[in-house]
Amino acid sequence: MAKDQKKQPRPKADTPKGFRDYFGADVTERKQMLDRIAEIYHRHGFDPLETSAVETVEALGKFLPDVDRPNAGVFAWQEAEVPGGGAGDWLALRYDLTAPLARVAAQFRNDLPSPYRRYAMGPVWRNEKPGPGRFRQFYQCDADTVGSASVAADAEICAMLADALEHAGIRRGDYLIRINNRKVLNGIIEAMGAAAGLADDILRSIDKFDKVGEEGVRQLLTSGRKDESGAFIEGVGLAPEQAAPVLAFLTSKGADNAGTLANLRAAVGGSASGAEGVEELAQISDMLAAMGVGEDRAIIDPSIVRGLGYYTGPVFEAELTFEILDDKGRRRQFGSVAGGGRYDGLVERFTGQKVPATGVSIGVDRLLAALRARGLAGTDAQGPVVVTVMDRDRMADYQAMGAELRAAGIRAEVYLGNPKNFGNQLKYADKRQSPVAIIQGGDEAARGVVQVKDLILGARIAAGASHEEWKAQPAQTEVPRADLVAEVRRILE
C-alpha cells in the first residue's frame, strides 16, 4: 500500500488553463470598487440578487447571446442517473448574469415586485480558448429593471451608471455615456427596403465606424473595402442610395442633443419605427436633464450600436475618455467600460409572455484597470506591523504586543516562522510591505523597553545612505514598553 502510493506521481499544483488566483490587493481593490458601485445601485432602489453559479442547461440556453462569438461555450456536465429515474439533468456554470435573471424573473414572477430592479455582482464562466489577459472566469456587475416598458427605466439606468462610475472614482469629464436606439436604426433599415436578413450585416458594418470612418462604412455597406493590410473585406451589397440613409444616421451627431435629435428626425424620413425611436431618445434626453445628468456625462450618439442581437430599443455604452499607453507605448483612449440596453425577449423563453427589460453590465476588470491606471484603485496596500521574535520562549510576550496594537486598530502580526535567523524575519517584513517592525530581545525585556523600527524610512535611508548614515540607524527608536502603541501610531501617521 505504502509502496503503491510512492509510485503515484505527485499531482501538479496548477490552476486549470485560463483560470487564475487573486491575491491581497487584487481582491480588496475589486471589492472596494464593487462596494462603491453597490452603494449607488442600492440608493436607486435596486435590490441585490445572488443566483447560484450552476443552472440547468435548459434554463440557461446552450449558447452565448453574443453572435460575434458563435464558438463561445459553457462549462457543462450531466448529473448522475436518477435512481429508477433515467438520465440526470444537464447542468452548467452561468456564462453571464442576465440569463439567470431571466430564469428568476420567470420562476418568481408572482412574488417579485413588478417592476423588479435588481443588481448582481459575481463571477461568470466561459468555456473559451484562454488568451493573454483573457480568462475563463471573470466578474460581471449588472443592474437591470425587469417589467418596465417605459424609457424612464432606460434613462434611470444611464443616470445611475454615471453616478456609479463617479462614486467608484472616475472623475466627471473622464467618462461619457453614449446613448442610441435600435428602433431608429431598424426604422432606417426598414425604410430603405433592404432584405430583412441583412440587418445584422449592416449593424456589424456600422459598428466599425469608430475605426474606419464614414467612407470606410460606406464601402463596407456597398461593394467592400480593402483594409490597411491589403486584405479585402466583402461588402454588404447595398446600392449607394440604400447606404445613404444609414450613413446619414451614423453621422447625425450634432453639437448637442437637440441638434442630434433634429438631424435624426430628418434621417429617419417616413419610418414610423424610426420616428418612435427618435421620440424615445428625446424623452431620455429630457429625463437625464431632469435628473441633473448633463450632456457632459451622457449624450445621444447615433454611432453606438452594441453587438448583441437581442437589444430591441435604447442601447448605451460608457467610455472612459482619458488616454493611457497601450502595450506598444502608444497613447490611446481607454475606451468602453460598460454597456447595455433594452431587451424584451429573454423572459419570454420561459413564460411565452413578453417582459420588457433594460439593464447595464459594467466590465469589472476593465474599470478596475482604469482606476489603477489613474492611481484611484484606493486600497490601503500597507502591510501589517510585524512583531519579531528574538526569544522563542517569550512568544506570549510578543503576542501580547500584537494584541495591544490590534486593539488600538493597528494591523499587526507576530512572526510565526522559525525565529532562529533574524535576517529572515526582516526579509519577511519586507515581503509583507510592513511599515514597522518591533524588536525586543532579553536585554530590552529586562530593561522594560522595545525597539521600534521604521521600515519605510529605513528603506529610504538604505537606498541613498552612506555607511555612516546607515550605522547611525535613525529609523530605529528605543521606547519604554508602555509606549509601544503610541510610538507605532506616531510612525504610521
Added chain:
Amino acid sequence: MAKDQKKQPRPKADTPKGFRDYFGADVTERKQMLDRIAEIYHRHGFDPLETSAVETVEALGKFLPDVDRPNAGVFAWQEAEVPGGGAGDWLALRYDLTAPLARVAAQFRNDLPSPYRRYAMGPVWRNEKPGPGRFRQFYQCDADTVGSASVAADAEICAMLADALEHAGIRRGDYLIRINNRKVLNGIIEAMGAAAGLADDILRSIDKFDKVGEEGVRQLLTSGRKDESGAFIEGVGLAPEQAAPVLAFLTSKGADNAGTLANLRAAVGGSASGAEGVEELAQISDMLAAMGVGEDRAIIDPSIVRGLGYYTGPVFEAELTFEILDDKGRRRQFGSVAGGGRYDGLVERFTGQKVPATGVSIGVDRLLAALRARGLAGTDAQGPVVVTVMDRDRMADYQAMGAELRAAGIRAEVYLGNPKNFGNQLKYADKRQSPVAIIQGGDEAARGVVQVKDLILGARIAAGASHEEWKAQPAQTEVPRADLVAEVRRILE
C-alpha cells in the same frame, strides 16, 4: 423554422435541485457579516485570497476529506480533447477552500511570504443529495496560516476567531471556543496499546460524548450500546481497562485551564506524544491569556474531537451557548458555528515536503442564522422611498424628485410600471417595504406642492383605526415642492 420553434416545449424556469437564489437582505446581511469578519482577519495580518471556482481534479483530489461522508462528491467534467493532443483535463468545482489553499501554497511557494496568513470567503460546491436546508452550493469563510509549526499560530487563530465572532455581533458570553489537541488523544491510544486501525473508531465514539455521556461512550468503546430507539450499536471492542484512560481523558475538564491541564497530565501517563500535546495546550492557554482572551471566551476542553481525519495537533470549535427553539419548539443550545485545527499533510501531496498549517472555517449560514435569531443580522431592510406617477407625461418631474432625494443620501425610486391603476402603485410600495410614498397630481403640480405619505405610520393606523381616523389620513402631509427632501428626512428620522 418558426413552426419548429413553436413545437419545442418551453424551458422550465427552475434552479437545479439543491441550489437556491438569495434575494435582497439574504445577500446584504451575509455580506455585512463577512465584511465584519474580514476586518478582523485583516487586522491580524491575514491577506485575502480568491482562487477560481474551478480546479483540476488532479489538484483537488477526488474525494472530500470528511470520512463520515464517503459518498460525498464533487461536480466534475472532462475538458474537450486537445486538438492533436489527446484527452482533456478533468476539471471540478472546489468542495472547500482548504484544498485550493494547499494548491496555491505549493504553486506559489517561492513567491508567498512564509508563513503565509490568508483568509478566503466564497461559495463551495458539493455534489450531494440535497435535503431540507442542505444545499449543494454554500459559503465558507476560512482563515489559515501555512508554514508555521508553532502553536502560537493555533493560539492566534483561536483569539482571532473570538474577536471575529464578537465583531460580527455575537456578544461575549454567548460563545465559547473549546480547544483540544489530537496529540493528547493519540498519545493515550498509543499508550493503551490498541490496534492502530481502531483510532478512527475511538474518535467516532468520543465524538458522541455530548449526546450519550460518559457511560454511553464507555459502552461504545467496549461491548456496544443500545440507543433510545432500542437499536444496538456495535462497540469498538476495547477491554474495560483500555477504555479507562480514554474516559479519563474525556472527563478531565477541570474548573479552569489549570485544573484541566493537571488532569490531562495525569491522564496521559507515560506517553511522550501525550505529554507533548498537553504541553502545547498549556502554551496555548498562556498565549490566549497574553492576548487578553480569557477563559470566558476560549477554554481547554478534552471532549472536543472534530471529525476530520487530517487534523494532527490542536483542534478547536466555537459554540454558541445561548438557546434557541428548534423545529419542534424545544429549547436547545445553538451549537457549533466554527471549527478548525492543525493539519500538516495537505501541501505535502504536491511537493513531497511536510508544510505545517493551521486554520479555521466559520459556518457562514449557521452564524448568520444565529445573528438573525438574536436580531443582530443588522441590515437596513428599509425599502426605498417610492415616487408615484399620477401623470405619465410628467415622468421627468418625478425623476427629478427621485434624483433630489438620492442626492440627499435617501434611497428613492420612481414607479416604473404602468401608472394607470394608482392602487397598484401603493401595493408596489408595500411590497418594496417602502417607508414613504410621494404623490403629485396635476393639481398639486399647479399649486407647487407634493403629498408625502408616511407608509409606516399609515400601516399602523390602518391596523387599528376607526373609519373616522382612517379618513383623517394624518399619515399624509402636503408640503411645498421645495420642502420635499426635508419632509421625507423628517419622517425617516
